[in-house]
Amino acid sequence: MSDLIDIGVRRGRLLERIARQRADLGAQLAPVRDGLRTTDRALTWVRLIADGVRRHPAVVAAAVAVFVVLKPVRLWRWGRRALFAWRAWRALRSRLDSLVAGVR
Structure with a gap:
């Protein structure tokens, strides 16, 4: 019976250690998360522009023509x-x- 109690105590300590490690890792990765969030926003913006160009190629052609003429x-x-x-x-x-x- 004592072995089961020891195993339970050890398990509890391991779970606490895991929780601390997860919290530390989350705090350390916060700058990476923020950078990835910025990258995701930029990629979304680029994809939106690419979709607009695909949908309205005439507008892009007109803009290029204006750029060349002026x-x-x-x-x-x-x-x-x-x-x-x-x-x-x-x-x-x-x-x-x-x-x-x-x-x-």
């Missing part, structure tokens, strides 16, 4: 302006959302 320098200039406008819009919208949330 000078690339001019396109980069307008691209920077568009990016600035988009960022300004996001910042303004974020502030408006926080103001509206503060009024509620």
